Amino acid sequence: MSQLSVENLDVYYGAVHALKGVSLHAEAGEIVTLIGANGAGKTTLLRTISGLVSAKSGRVMFEGRDITRVPAHEIVALGLSQSPEGRMVFANLSVEDNLELGAYRRKDKSEIRKDRDAMFQLFPRLLERRKQLSGTLSGGEQQMLAIARALMSRPRVVLLDEPSLGIAPLLVRDIFRNIVEINRRGVTVLLVEQNAHMALSIARRGYVLETGKVVLEDEAAKLAANPEVRAAYLGG
Amino acid sequence: MSTFLQQLVNGVTWGSVYALIALGYTMVYGILRLINFAHGDIYMLGAFMGLYASRWFHAAQDPSPVKALLVLLTSMLLSALIGMLIERLAYKPVRKSPRLSALITAIGVSLLLENGGVLVFGADPKFFPQLIPQKTIALLPGVAVSNQQLIVLVVSIVLMFALRMFVLHTRTGKAMQAVSHNHMAASLMGISVDRIITITFMIGSALAAAAGVLVALQSPKIEPYMGIMPGLKAFVAAVLGGIGNIPGAVVGGLVMGVAEVMVTGYLSPTYRDAIAFVLLIVILLVRPAGIFGKAVTEKV
Ligand SMILES: Nc1ncnc2c1ncn2[C@@H]1O[C@H](COP(=O)(O)OP(=O)(O)O)[C@@H](O)[C@H]1O
Ligand SMILES: [Mg+2]
Numbered sequence: 441m442s443q444l445s446v447e448n449l450d451v452y453y454g455a456v457h458a459l460k461g462v463s464l465h466a467e468a469g470e471i472v473t474l475i476g477a478n479g480a481g482k483t484t485l486l487r488t489i490s491g492l493v494s495a496k497s498g499r500v501m502f503e504g505r506d507i508t509r510v511p512a513h514e515i516v517a518l519g520l521s522q523s524p525e526g527r528m529v530f531a532n533l534s535v536e537d538n539l540e541l542g543a544y545r546r547k548d549k550s551e552i553r554k555d556r557d558a559m560f561q562l563f564p565r566l567l568e569r570r571k572q573l574s575g576t577l578s579g580g581e582q583q584m585l586a587i588a589r590a591l592m593s594r595p596r597v598v599l600l601d602e603p604s605l606g607i608a609p610l611l612v613r614d615i616f617r618n619i620v621e622i623n624r625r626g627v628t629v630l631l632v633e634q635n636a637h638m639a640l641s642i643a644r645r646g647y648v649l650e651t652g653k654v655v656l657e658d659e660a661a662k663l664a665a666n667p668e669v670r671a672a673y674l675g676g
Numbered sequence: 677m678s679t680f681l682q683q684l685v686n687g688v689t690w691g692s693v694y695a696l697i698a699l700g701y702t703m704v705y706g707i708l709r710l711i712n713f714a715h716g717d718i719y720m721l722g723a724f725m726g727l728y729a730s731r732w733f734h735a736a737q738d739p740s741p742v743k744a745l746l747v748l749l750t751s752m753l754l755s756a757l758i759g760m761l762i763e764r765l766a767y768k769p770v771r772k773s774p775r776l777s778a779l780i781t782a783i784g785v786s787l788l789l790e791n792g793g794v795l796v797f798g799a800d801p802k803f804f805p806q807l808i809p810q811k812t813i814a815l816l817p818g819v820a821v822s823n824q825q826l827i828v829l830v831v832s833i834v835l836m837f838a839l840r841m842f843v844l845h846t847r848t849g850k851a852m853q854a855v856s857h858n859h860m861a862a863s864l865m866g867i868s869v870d871r872i873i874t875i876t877f878m879i880g881s882a883l884a885a886a887a888g889v890l891v892a893l894q895s896p897k898i899e900p901y902m903g904i905m906p907g908l909k910a911f912v913a914a915v916l917g918g919i920g921n922i923p924g925a926v927v928g929g930l931v932m933g934v935a936e937v938m939v940t941g942y943l944s945p946t947y948r949d950a951i952a953f954v955l956l957i958v959i960l961l962v963r964p965a966g967i968f969g970k971a972v973t974e975k976v
Contacts, residue, residue, distance in 0.1 A: 490864060530857045533850065
């Protein structure tokens, strides 16, 4: 049984059919990536898994439990969190408060503090800015904060929506290194990216989404070598 | 000069009442982008709940500061429950509908509370018992403050300070800030947005009820339509301070109270109600986002 599996998911926004029978799965300990062009439905898929968007049909299974109809705020408590597209940090709150909110559903105060310090170790830039309002951080720093905040709930699976979007290339490398490290510590990662090259270089397996459908699925190395993928997503 | 100081004292006292009401408008707007037009009527209900509470505690026959406090707290609690019911029954069902539906619902709730009030309490004014006999305290030659005014001031300050501590330093308060920033991101933290919205309505209603009781202590005639004007003016105060902004509501309320008292004293009582709308027009022309508001584009 997969740790996370999506089975035949159909999602609509009014008349727009955004996901058309999408299935995918992630095994414990994997980094799985989902690549696809703008508008393919990647964000919609992550939002549906997290319970922010409701599916018309199909289901989402997490650790043997059907979470298709579980409200978003309860899914976090089950051990599945997300760093959303566009980061969505709480701009008028400090870095520390953002991290504290990431642990909103936890009661173990001293453990929360330990995890927060671990995040500061993983992202030293956040430590320097811990009292700063998160709205004043750079894009890359906000992205780090969004990822750290998602980890503060101690998820077993984390969904990352385009962590490289709008970020300086140097920081992108850092962030990908952090993702590998997070995974090494035992968190399963489902990574959505337009930066297919980077994503496929760290993932074990990958899916290609086109206009709401999974059109390819394979080991990441094979996808990276696939001529169609190279032409469409890796610039030839 | 002493007249001016006296007006200032009266204005600040009156303004702190507006501030208490304005806080509810601004908090609900911050979280839902909804103007809760029924909020002024909660202020009215607060006064009536206080009236009933004084009967239960026999506070009129045997007044004491402890009983006055009990009356205040009971009214705040009951009004918080009413606020919760209104949110659950009236606003929650239309939350995902176009904004006009929510606005029309709010106006409907307001009419319902006013006319329901006529039905239940009667249209004729009721007398709020004198829970605290009036005494006058001279501050300076020609400047005096009544003990009731002092109570209004002290209670308002305590409530506003408590609110500030709650919002800035508690887990639920931070969750409230998160929800007012972004519902989706807040749910991703595991925050129940519905629960936070309910709490917001309860707090706003309790503050408006406190204002209702405080005013009834000084001007003891209460009736079902008494919330309309103060509600409207407190709304203007919230806009003045920058709607959605908590310190803004306090400052807006104080400005409104002082302006009103000054106009009454130096111009004519005729313009007392007009000044609110003059202020509204001026702020909308000069600084539409309000004194503390950031000129951000409205998110839908
Ligand atoms: N809130 C929404 N309302 C209506 N249509 C939407 C909404 N969000 C996304 N869509 C549409 O759904 C499709 C998939 O979008 P999205 O999931 O954001 O794609 P991606 O993340 O791959 O860029 C697009 O056609 C987009 O226009
Ligand atoms: Mg997207």
